[in-house]
Structure formats: structure tokens, C-alpha cells
Amino acid sequence: MKHLLAKISFIILTIILFISCNAIKRVQSDELLLKENTIFVNGEKLKEARIYNQLYQEPNAKLLGVPIRLHFYNLAKPNPDSTFQKWLQKKPNREQRLNNIYSRKQVEKLGQSYVNINEGIKKAGEAPVIIDDELTKKSVNRLKSWYFNNGWFNAETNYEIKPLENKKGEVDYFVTTHTPYIVDSIRKRIPSLVIDSLYDAYKHESIIQSGIQYRTLDYNAERDRLTRIFRNNGVYYFDQEYISFEADTIDTNYKVNTTVIVNNRQVEQGDTTARVPFKIHKISQVNVFTDYTFENRYKPVTDSVQYNGYNIYSFAELEYKPRAITDAIFIRPGEIFKDTDRTRTYNRMSSLRVFKYPSIEYTPDPADSTSTDLVANIFLTPQQKYSLGFDFDISQSNIQEFGVGFGGSLLIRNVFRGAENFEISGRGSVGSSSDAARGSSKDRFFNISELGADIKLTFPRIFLPFNTEKFIPKYMSPFTSLSLGVSAQNNIGLDKQNLNTILNYRWTPSRTISKRVDLLNVQYVRNLNTDNYFNVYRNSYSNLNEIVQSPEVVTSPTYLDEEGRLIIPGGAENFIRDVTTGDPQTSGLSPNQSQEVNNISERKNRLTENNLIFASNFTYLINNKENLYDDDFSRFRFKVEAAGNFLAAISSLAGLKKNEQGNYNIFGVNYSQYIKTELDYIKHWDWGNKNIFAVRAFGGAAIPYGNANSIPFIRSFFAGGPNDNRAWQAYDLGPGSSGGRNEFNEANMKLAFNAEYRFNLIGALNSAIFIDAGNIWNVLDIVEDEAATFTSFADLKDIAIGSGIGLRYDFNFFVLRFDAGFKTYDPSLPMEERWFENYNFANAVYNVGINYPF
Known part of the structure; x- marks a missing residue:
């Protein structure tokens, strides 16, 4: 191991020495390559990344101190067109000979290809960052603006360019902040009585507070807050541009006296404009067009209905129950205008998957003489009633060397005219596995298979015999789903048949929070080929x-x-x-x-027995990720599941007799009884320039009791694999220090921790360095093996640690991932041999995956 590390270190040092000479290859004699920026604030060196981000120039991105993308850029010829022409003319008759062999046009294409290759190298790499005096001055001004916007109105800034050897240089920036300004008095100048009363009603929530240091962002946030308040309290014509602030700092002894100014509404009156006070507007009518399209916009309405004050229209026969439409609309006749009602209507209508994104328009009510009533017109465009989908994929895993999957689905929208969706789907797969059961199938290439089918019915409401509106209002987008699925596996494991049914409720109290309750989660697993256990x-x-x-x-x-x-x-x-x-x-x-x-x-008994799981669970999720491209977010998931309690109560009340083992049987099966919890936390930090640091922590335990002394295989935990501890294959790690002696190692307790630093290499090719830690254990169940059980905190010494490197290629719509994991700390080995014993490429585990592991 020591010799291997010495060789690797020698190779790395050689590469660094070689490429360090190449870094200034494209730097002219009168230029300086930017090596480092340093900001000194009041004489002290600053480390805050957010302030360094204000600078217009940053040094070339580095990996382990080496600007790899810069070196890749330097591989390209600076003038490839002239370089090719020079090569073409270097030998007499070369051009003529190539023209004779190919053609003049083909030779020209060859030259263009050479140019394109070099341009591609430049695009994938990173040009040298040359110190630019003008950009440095702009950086100084931006620094001054940043400190000004954060309350240091008298800040002074300067800079110094420091030349170094080998055409490199550094830039030092100097900031003297002086005394910051503090917000003092806050006054208002609001001529509109409506706006003035609303401002006073919500003044206690103001972001601008006396006694805090001035920040321009606070004033911008206060403008946004006031705009939301006004527009959600009936002021339809209000816009952010009507709000401004005056900040008086003259002879105030570093105090900021603020005046909040909200001007009256500007309207056109003939050829002139005038200022008029704002009014509170209410909704007088809500008209809903359920089958609007561009083609029928001028056609007459042929069907209509009034329901709870809503006017519902259709250009053909109305295909929806009125309640299904109105339940998804938050704009109500007789209530004041609110922006949030429009947003919630957009979101709810889209979540139904019955309509395309709706269009909502407000117009003044011509019958209103006070000019305060609005008519809301909602235009809905239905999606196709029937949708077909097909899937096909090729897969590989540590269990399956090669697999082909296929599937299809049929979606029927608005199946009962209440915006319900009905889905039917089927799936199947065939694959090749060396772990397949022995027998005649062993000699076939495709020796494992699975077939399955599912049906699912979704209702856009909480389907219960009592009203849930008080604690799950409809703005939380509630849904009820009832699903039934069957599947059969052949020639892998013991061959299984699986039947499951789920009654599920889900809702989203806010943009970042979602909740889910499986009131019923019933699963029956039947093992078909138990006599084949020892062949598997x-x-x-x-x-x-x-x-x-x-x-x-x-x-x-x-x-x-x-x-x-x-x-x-x-x-x-x-x-x-x-x-x-x-x-x-x-x-x-x-x-x-x-x-x-x-x-x-x-x-053997546990893996060959049939399972009946009659469970309920609750999942709570907080996810503040704003979109697919958000790289700075956190995600927390909590899940708790209880199984068997209902059946235990029924068995006891019905007076059922227990078997010889002291357990109740339902349909000849010992039903499972346990409590299971999971905690999962993910955090991503965006460090800029495609540098991301991500961590994950997971903890879970499933404790059997009552009618069971173990957890069903399908509800247990495993460790290892491309999304877990990547130095071990899936099911190969643990339990505890037992060494993964079984083909499929699982247990009822798990801890997992991951940290990964992701960075860009070239173009769409990214890389990562990661550390994974964790293991599984048996706890409070039938397993007595000391090496596999968790009895005290001392067993945390059996947490396995893997580390490694990876490559990721970003295709925009998905990421192809390749990771190499090395066993850094292996708890299956004797204590004195656990660290770095098999830390080499021969014992590495190579994982291929789609998208990031967390």
C-alpha cells in the first residue's frame, strides 16, 4: 500500500511540474496571469466568498491547485486556420497531392475540421484570466457600491496590482469602511386613504426597523412586501412602481431617517394623465369556460350552468361536474381581489392534469357605476381524454448483468366527470443473472423475468366520510389515490408473487412542505419456490x-x-x-x-415465509429547492410506519387462536407487526463556478413486536450500491462487522452519511470527490449474532467508510454518472487491519448511475 501511494504521489507531482510550465503558454510578455485576489477590510484579510463574488475577475478555476481547464484551453492552436495553411504549404506539392488524392473541396473541409476541433477545445477549456486594469477599477467601484448598499456610505476603496515571476500577478483590494449608518425614524407619505389604512394595519411586519444597520436589500424587500399586501387586499391596479423611499442622512450623526412614499394611481384622462386615489376592488362575477380553444373563441356558448355563484360555460356539452371545477377555483364572487387567489387557481388547475395551463383575465364590470367591481374570466383548455405512454430501458446492476425493461400505460382523464384520473399500466423485464436460481433457466441468457400491472384512481379531494376543509383546505391541493398492483418474479431469489393495495392522501400546505398519509398500505408476498433456497x-x-x-x-x-x-x-x-x-x-x-x-x-425461515403487511404511514417532506437547476437547497424527510396493529386488534376481538409459536395467522400467514421510522436530510451548497458541496444523513430503524420477531425482507434496510456507500455493492455491506457473508445482506437498522464535492472539469464533463460512511445492524429482533447486532454505542466502530472519485456527464435533461469507490475503513476485517487494507483499484467498486446520488 505504501509503495502504491508513493507511486501515485510521484505521478501527481510530475504532472503538476509539467503543466505548471504550460499555464502561461498563452500569456503575452506584457500581460499578467491572475493568480489570486485578496481583499483587505480595515487592514484585515477578508475571507467572505459573497464579497469576493463582487469582483469582475477571478483566477482560473483549479482542482487540487491545478487549473486543469486552462491547460486544456492551451492545447488548442491560437490560429488554427493559419496553422493548417502553414502545414499545407510546408512541403512542396503537398497541397496539390492532397487535392489529387481527394479533392480541393475535401481538403478545405479537412482544414475546417481542424479549426472546429481547436475551437471545441477552447470552448471546453477556460481562457487565461489576464489582469485587466479597467476591470480592476470596475471591481473597486463595485466593492464600494456593495459596502454603500450595506450601510457604509463613506467607504473608501483602492487596489494594487502586484507582478510576480513567470508572467503572473496578484491584485490586492483595500476597503476602509468608516462608521456605518443606522436606520432611525420611519415616516410615511401616503395620500390614498385606502393604501394608508392598509399600511398601518401591517406596519408591525415591516422589514425596515429602527436601530438596525441600513441595507438596500431590506428596502427592496419592503417594497415587495407592501406590494403583496396591497394586491392581496383588493387593490387591483397597484404596482410596485408606486412605492419609493427617501433616506435623509444630512447632519444626522450616521442615522438614516426614512420616508415611505406611496403615490396615487396614474390614469389617462383624454390626452393628459392624472393621479387618483386607489380603491378596493371586489369580484362581481366569475365566468369559467371549460373547453376554450383558439379555434372556438368566437363560437357561441351552447351549454351553461350556475353553481355556488359561478357561471360555467361550454362550447359543447358540459363534460364536468360543476363542483369539480369550482373546487379548483379560489377566486370567489363577492370577495375582494387577491393575487394569491389567482396564483392558487393556476396551481390547482395545473395539478389536476385535466387542463392545460389556464388563462385568467380581469375586466371592469360594465354594470358597476363605482368602477370597483371586476369580472374574472377563466379560460380552461382540456387535455386529451386518453393518453398512451410507453417505456423501454436497458439496465445493469450487481444482481443483473444485463436487463431489458418495457412497459406501457393508459391515462383516462375526468373518468367520472369530477376531474378524476384513472391509470392502467403494465411492465415487464427480462434479464441475465449469474445469481438466478439453478436449473434449466441457468443455461439461458435471459434467465430472470418480472411481469406486473397496476391500476390507480386519483380524486382531487380528500375522500373521507367527513369534511376535511377546516384542517386541509383546498388551497393545499389535496388528492386521494387508490391503487392496486400485482407482480410476479421468476428465477431470481425464490420466485415471488406480490399483491399490494394503497389508499393514499397527499397535500401541500406550502411551496416547500408536502405531506402524505397512506391510510392503508397492504402487501401480500408469496414465495413460490422455497425448495430452491439453497440453490439461490x-x-x-x-x-x-x-x-x-x-x-x-x-x-x-x-x-x-x-x-x-x-x-x-x-x-x-x-x-x-x-x-x-x-x-x-x-x-x-x-x-x-x-x-x-x-x-x-x-x-431461511424469514426469507421463505410468506408476508402479509397491513400498514399505515405518514411522510413529512420539506424541500426548498426552487427548480431543476437550483444547486443551493436543503431537503428533509421524516417517515413513520406502523404495521399489524389493526389486524392484532381484530384477531384479539375475534378470539382467534394462536399457533405453536404464539402468533396469530390470517389466511394462513403470520402477519407482520412493527414500527418503522426514517429520517433523511440533504443539503447542497453552491460555491459558484459549478462547485457544489453536498451532504446527506440518513437514519432508520424498524422494530418488530407483538405478532412478529423480525422485519419482512421487503421492509428491511440494506447498505452499499451506487446511491449509498459506493465502496460496496448493494447488499454486500454489513450487518455490523459480519462481513456481508450472505448474498443479500439486510437488517432492521441503518445509518448512512455522505459528503461529495462536485466540480467542473471540461464543458459538460464534471467530476466529484466523495466520502461515504454507514452500515446496517440488527436490533431488538430474532438475530443473535453479536457481529451483526447493535447493542451499544460502541458498535458505531463498525461504521464502514468508503471514499472515491467520479465522473458525471451532463446531458441537461439527465446526468450519466460513473463512480469508483475504495474501501477506506472495512469493519469486516480485524481491528488492526481495517484502515486502507484494500484501498486499491483491484478491490474498487465501480458504479454506473443516472443523475446524482443525492
Whole structure:
């Protein structure tokens, strides 16, 4: 390991020495390459990135101190056209000979290709940042403006350019702030009585407060706040331009005396303009056109209905129940105008997936002599009633070497005329896996398969027998979904059939918060090929045979084949039965061997038993990511799930008898009973220039009780894989320090922590350096293996650590990701050998994924 690190260090140093000479390749003799900017504020060196962002010039982006993109840019020829012509003319008759072999046109295309390649290299790289005196002066002025806008009105700024060796230079910026100005008195000048009363009513929420340092951004935010207040309290014609501020600082002893000015509305009266006071406007009518299109805009309305004060029109036969339309509209007849009502109507109508983005127009009511009434016209354009979708993908994983997936879906909108959506979908896949069950399928390339189908009905309301409007109002966009799904897996694991049904409610109290309740989440899993268990889980089978072949162990010869190995399934199952029940046919096992057989028996029983999960769960999500391109955000998710309590109550009330193990059976299945919680936090920091630092923390536990002493496989946790600890493949890590001895390692407790620094390499090619930590453990369940269980905080020493590097290519609509993870701290090894023992490319794990891991 030491020799490997020495070689890597030597190679890195050699590369750095080589490319450092190339950094100034395109820098002229009278130019200086910008090496560093330094800002001194009142004589002290500043480190705040937000202030350095004010500068017009920044040094070339670096990775580990090396400006890689600059060196890539320097690979391009500065004048490729003339360089090609020079090469073409370098040897006599070269141009004529090429013209004879190809043609003059092809030779010209060759020259253009050479130019395009060099231009592509320049575009992907980064030109050297040359110190520009004019831009430096602009940076000085911008610094002064920044400090002025933050209350230092008398700030002084200057700069110094410091030449260095090898045509490089640094720029030092100097700022003397002097005494900051503090907001003192706040007055108002508002001639409109309507605006004046609204201002007074919300004055206590003002962002501008006496005693705080002046900030221009506070005044801008206050202008936005006042505009929202006025426009959400009936002042339809109000605009931000009517608000201004006067800041008096003359002879005030560093105090800012502020006057808030809100001018009257400007209107045209003939050829002149005049100022008139603002008025409160209310909605007199709401007209809804349910099937508006550009083609029928001049056609007459043929169907209409009035409902709860709304006028609903259609150019053909009305296809929607009136309530389905009005429930999605927040603009109400008789109420004052509010901007938020219009925004909520936009959002709710779009979320229904029945209409395209609506158009809402307000016009003065011609029947109103006071000029305060507005007519709201809402134009809805329906989407196609039927939509078909098809999917096709190719996949690869540590379980499946090659797979092909396909699927299709049918969406029927407004199925019951109440804006309900009905979806039918089917999916299937075939793949090749070396982990597939042994047998005739093993010899086929496509030896695993899955088929499934789902139906889903969605209602645009909370579907309960009582009114939920008081605690889940309709502006929270409530939905109810009822789904039913079936699937069947063949030749992977034990072959399974899966049936699930979900009754789900979801709503969004705000832009950043969403909530979801699965009132019913029922899943039934049936294992079809349990006799094939030891053909699938070969590690367990090998461990049994090692015990059987120990000299001290005696067992029935009928359990063994000609090679002395346990016969599948009967021999292996009989051997386990003998050991766990103490049958004298099998003897001679050591305590450790007996414990190993018990562990194998427990795992086999758990993975081959059928599962009935009757659960309810609640998910709370906070996500302040504003859009797809927002790289500075946080996300927090909390989920709690309880299973089996309803069935336990029914079993007890019905007087059902327990089986020999003391458990209730429903339809011949021991139903699961547990409580499960998950906490997941993600944070991204945007450091500028495509430099992003991202972290994630996850913790989860599922505790069985009552009718169960373990967690179903499908509800347990696993570790490793492209979105977890990337130094281990999925299901290969843990539990604890046990070393991942099973094919699919899982447990009922998990901790995971990830940190990743992402940066740009060239053009759309990005890279990352990451550290992953975490593991899984068994806790408060049937597993007794000390290496796999979590009994105290001392077991945190078994947290595995992986580190590595990755490449990401950004296709705009998705990111293709390649990561190489190295085992940095391996808890499966002896304590003194855990650090960097297998830290090499031979033992690295390579992951391919779509989009970022978190």
C-alpha cells in the first residue's frame, strides 16, 4: 500500500511540474496571469466568498491547485486556420497531392475540421484570466457600491496590482469602511386613504426597523412586501412602481431617517394623465369556460350552468361536474381581489392534469357605476381524454448483468366527470443473472423475468366520510389515490408473487412542505419456490457443508450425496432440523457451529415465509429547492410506519387462536407487526463556478413486536450500491462487522452519511470527490449474532467508510454518472487491519448511475 501511494504521489507531482510550465503558454510578455485576489477590510484579510463574488475577475478555476481547464484551453492552436495553411504549404506539392488524392473541396473541409476541433477545445477549456486594469477599477467601484448598499456610505476603496515571476500577478483590494449608518425614524407619505389604512394595519411586519444597520436589500424587500399586501387586499391596479423611499442622512450623526412614499394611481384622462386615489376592488362575477380553444373563441356558448355563484360555460356539452371545477377555483364572487387567489387557481388547475395551463383575465364590470367591481374570466383548455405512454430501458446492476425493461400505460382523464384520473399500466423485464436460481433457466441468457400491472384512481379531494376543509383546505391541493398492483418474479431469489393495495392522501400546505398519509398500505408476498433456497443462497449452503464435513460432526448418510455434500432441499433441511431440535441423528457440533446453523435456519425461515403487511404511514417532506437547476437547497424527510396493529386488534376481538409459536395467522400467514421510522436530510451548497458541496444523513430503524420477531425482507434496510456507500455493492455491506457473508445482506437498522464535492472539469464533463460512511445492524429482533447486532454505542466502530472519485456527464435533461469507490475503513476485517487494507483499484467498486446520488 505504501509503495502504491508513493507511486501515485510521484505521478501527481510530475504532472503538476509539467503543466505548471504550460499555464502561461498563452500569456503575452506584457500581460499578467491572475493568480489570486485578496481583499483587505480595515487592514484585515477578508475571507467572505459573497464579497469576493463582487469582483469582475477571478483566477482560473483549479482542482487540487491545478487549473486543469486552462491547460486544456492551451492545447488548442491560437490560429488554427493559419496553422493548417502553414502545414499545407510546408512541403512542396503537398497541397496539390492532397487535392489529387481527394479533392480541393475535401481538403478545405479537412482544414475546417481542424479549426472546429481547436475551437471545441477552447470552448471546453477556460481562457487565461489576464489582469485587466479597467476591470480592476470596475471591481473597486463595485466593492464600494456593495459596502454603500450595506450601510457604509463613506467607504473608501483602492487596489494594487502586484507582478510576480513567470508572467503572473496578484491584485490586492483595500476597503476602509468608516462608521456605518443606522436606520432611525420611519415616516410615511401616503395620500390614498385606502393604501394608508392598509399600511398601518401591517406596519408591525415591516422589514425596515429602527436601530438596525441600513441595507438596500431590506428596502427592496419592503417594497415587495407592501406590494403583496396591497394586491392581496383588493387593490387591483397597484404596482410596485408606486412605492419609493427617501433616506435623509444630512447632519444626522450616521442615522438614516426614512420616508415611505406611496403615490396615487396614474390614469389617462383624454390626452393628459392624472393621479387618483386607489380603491378596493371586489369580484362581481366569475365566468369559467371549460373547453376554450383558439379555434372556438368566437363560437357561441351552447351549454351553461350556475353553481355556488359561478357561471360555467361550454362550447359543447358540459363534460364536468360543476363542483369539480369550482373546487379548483379560489377566486370567489363577492370577495375582494387577491393575487394569491389567482396564483392558487393556476396551481390547482395545473395539478389536476385535466387542463392545460389556464388563462385568467380581469375586466371592469360594465354594470358597476363605482368602477370597483371586476369580472374574472377563466379560460380552461382540456387535455386529451386518453393518453398512451410507453417505456423501454436497458439496465445493469450487481444482481443483473444485463436487463431489458418495457412497459406501457393508459391515462383516462375526468373518468367520472369530477376531474378524476384513472391509470392502467403494465411492465415487464427480462434479464441475465449469474445469481438466478439453478436449473434449466441457468443455461439461458435471459434467465430472470418480472411481469406486473397496476391500476390507480386519483380524486382531487380528500375522500373521507367527513369534511376535511377546516384542517386541509383546498388551497393545499389535496388528492386521494387508490391503487392496486400485482407482480410476479421468476428465477431470481425464490420466485415471488406480490399483491399490494394503497389508499393514499397527499397535500401541500406550502411551496416547500408536502405531506402524505397512506391510510392503508397492504402487501401480500408469496414465495413460490422455497425448495430452491439453497440453490439461490449458496453461501449459506457452503457454510452448512463446511460444518457437515468437519471430522467431529456425525449426521445421517441419507442427508448426503455421493460427494458428501448435503442434498438440496431434503438433506440440508433435515440437517438443520436435527441441530435446532437436538435430534441425536446429528451430533458433534461445537457451540459456534450450532449457532451458525441456528443463524442459517432463522434467515431461511424469514426469507421463505410468506408476508402479509397491513400498514399505515405518514411522510413529512420539506424541500426548498426552487427548480431543476437550483444547486443551493436543503431537503428533509421524516417517515413513520406502523404495521399489524389493526389486524392484532381484530384477531384479539375475534378470539382467534394462536399457533405453536404464539402468533396469530390470517389466511394462513403470520402477519407482520412493527414500527418503522426514517429520517433523511440533504443539503447542497453552491460555491459558484459549478462547485457544489453536498451532504446527506440518513437514519432508520424498524422494530418488530407483538405478532412478529423480525422485519419482512421487503421492509428491511440494506447498505452499499451506487446511491449509498459506493465502496460496496448493494447488499454486500454489513450487518455490523459480519462481513456481508450472505448474498443479500439486510437488517432492521441503518445509518448512512455522505459528503461529495462536485466540480467542473471540461464543458459538460464534471467530476466529484466523495466520502461515504454507514452500515446496517440488527436490533431488538430474532438475530443473535453479536457481529451483526447493535447493542451499544460502541458498535458505531463498525461504521464502514468508503471514499472515491467520479465522473458525471451532463446531458441537461439527465446526468450519466460513473463512480469508483475504495474501501477506506472495512469493519469486516480485524481491528488492526481495517484502515486502507484494500484501498486499491483491484478491490474498487465501480458504479454506473443516472443523475446524482443525492
